[in-house]
Amino acid sequence: MPAEQVHDYNPGILQNGLFWTIALPEGSFTVGHRGRSARLQVTGLPMTNTFVFANNFSVASALDVDVTWNAIGPRIRRGFGTTVPPDDFGAFQGRFAEATCAGTVRSAHTGFSFDSGVLDASGFFAEMGEERNGVFMT
Amino acid sequence: MILEQHGLNGLSRRRFLTGVGAAVAAGSLAPAAFARPAHASAHGAALLGGPLPKPIAATVPSGVPVAPFDIIHWLLPGPEGSATPLLGLPGFGLDVDPSTVTDFHGFTAYAVVAGGGVGSDGNAYDVEFDIRVMSGEFVAEDGGTHEGTFGFL
Numbered sequence: 001m002p003a004e005q006v007h008d009y010n011p012g013i014l015q016n017g018l019f020w021t022i023a024l025p026e027g028s029f030t031v032g033h034r035g036r037s038a039r040l041q042v043t044g045l046p047m048t049n050t051f052v053f054a055n056n057f058s059v060a061s062a063l064d065v066d067v068t069w070n071a072i073g074p075r076i077r078r079g080f081g082t083t084v085p086p087d088d089f090g091a092f093q094g095r096f097a098e099a100t101c102a103g104t105v106r107s108a109h110t111g112f113s114f115d116s117g118v119l120d121a122s123g124f125f126a127e128m129g130e131e132r133n134g135v136f137m138t
Numbered sequence: 139m140i141l142e143q144h145g146l147n148g149l150s151r152r153r154f155l156t157g158v159g160a161a162v163a164a165g166s167l168a169p170a171a172f173a174r175p176a177h178a179s180a181h182g183a184a185l186l187g188g189p190l191p192k193p194i195a196a197t198v199p200s201g202v203p204v205a206p207f208d209i210i211h212w213l214l215p216g217p218e219g220s221a222t223p224l225l226g227l228p229g230f231g232l233d234v235d236p237s238t239v240t241d242f243h244g245f246t247a248y249a250v251v252a253g254g255g256v257g258s259d260g261n262a263y264d265v266e267f268d269i270r271v272m273s274g275e276f277v278a279e280d281g282g283t284h285e286g287t288f289g290f291l
Contacts, residue, residue, distance in 0.1 A: 007141040007263075011291060016279060017193040019211045021238045021272075024287045029271050031245055038247045040271055040289065047291070063139070063291065067269060069247045078233050087195040089213050092235040094246070101249035105139060105267060114141060116255035116265050123223035125216040126249030127236065133194065134241035135277055 007114065009047045009061055009107050022047075036071035036097065038128055049109050059109045067103030067119075069128045078129075081137050093138070094131030101126035139291065141255075141263040142224065189278035191239040191288060199230075212238055212290075214268075215248060223252040224266035237272050238290045244274010267291075 011022035028042040042065050048058040075097045080090035102120040107113065132138075193211035215236045216222075216229020236248035248270045255263050270290035277283050 007139075009139045009291070013209075014190070014193075016190065017209060017211050018191060019193060019238055019290075021191070021193075021288050021290050023188060024271065024289045026287070029247075029273055029287050029289075031247075031273070035245065038245070038271070040247070040269070042289075045289075045291070065269070065291070067249070067251065069249065079235065080233060087197070089196055089199075089230055089235065090233040091194075091196065092237065094235075096236075096246075099247070099249070101247075101251055101269075103251070105255075105265070107139065107141075113258040114255055114263060117253050119251035119253035119265060119267060121249040121251045123252050124220060124250040125229060126247075126251075127215065127232075128245070128247040130244065131235070131237060131246050132243040133235055133237060134192075136241060136243035136275075 007107070007112075008050045009063055010050065011047055033071075035129065038069040040065055040067050040103075042066075047107070049107070061107055061109035064106040065103065067101060067105075069099045069101045069126060071097035071099045071128055073098040075129055079131070079133075086134075091137075092131050092133035094129055096127040096129030096131070099126040099128045139265065139267040140225065141257070141265055188286065189280055189282060189284045191276050191278055191286070192241060194235055194238060194240045196235065214250075216250070222250050222266055222268075224264050236270055238270065239272050239276055239288055241277035242272055242274060243276070244272060246273075247271045 010020045013019055029040050031038045045063045047061045047063045049061040050058040075095040078094040078096045079092040081093045084090050105116045198210040213234045214230050215234040218231045220229040236246050250268050252266045255265055257263055273287040275285055
């Protein structure tokens with residue numbers, strides 16, 4: 001029995017610095033109720049399991065995700081737009097509503113699979129809304 | 139998505155990252171081992187396929203236990219004073235861009251979800267999953283404006 005057991009599923013870091021971000025299949029993400037609900041349903045999304053963060057060793061894995069957001073508050077203006085430097089946390093313009101988020105995930109690679117129970121965001125934070133950053137800020 | 143075996147005093151991601159940060163500051167081999175490993179980059183590029191979006195300019199601030207700070211183009215929206223349930227990462231505040239893609243205009247959904255589950259090895263695991271979807275128009279590395287849906291997973 002190892003002293004600890006960790007799995008870390010992620011799509012990697014691109015040469016341009018794009019961090020753990022992957023194109024999703026068309027139709028996998030739907031938004032409804034005038035932007036107050038959303039659902040991500042995707043199966044077999046290719047990932048790597050690096051076991052611990054930033055490990056050079058990884059194995060090819062697949063991820064199934066079925067997660068739903070529901071807005072629970074009003075949309076609130078967020079971000080400071082162009083009044084702050086481009087590398088500021090607030091260098092965006094958005095209208096976001098706090099949300100609930102819950103769903104399940106399944107991961108698998110050779111020799112191991114994992115099925116979650118219902119995961120939810122009650123222990124931290126979720127939000128949803130429209131935003132613009134970079135050259136799209138006005 | 140991070141899985142930690144339930145009930146074991148394992149090396150958490152937070153602790154691991156803190157260790158990496160310290161190693162980087164000391165100029166050890168950690169940066170070469172960490173920064174955009176070739177296999178990960180090639181894998182990521184293969185996954186994207188289409189026009190390549192660009193990362194947000196902001197990076198993790200010093201003091202947050204995610205390091206090395208200057209290459210992680212990722213922010214953690216969340217109430218100040220709060221922390222993620224499993225890894226204990228601090229919320230940066232609410233006026234914080236949840237998108238990992240810059241030159242982006244569209245709909246973003248963001249959450250850190252947590253809970254438990256069971257592995258095929260029969261063990262119970264704790265899970266923390268930072269999940270984001272950015273769907274809309276973006277200016278890619280090629281300078282063109284495109285439509286796309288991206289997940290931070």
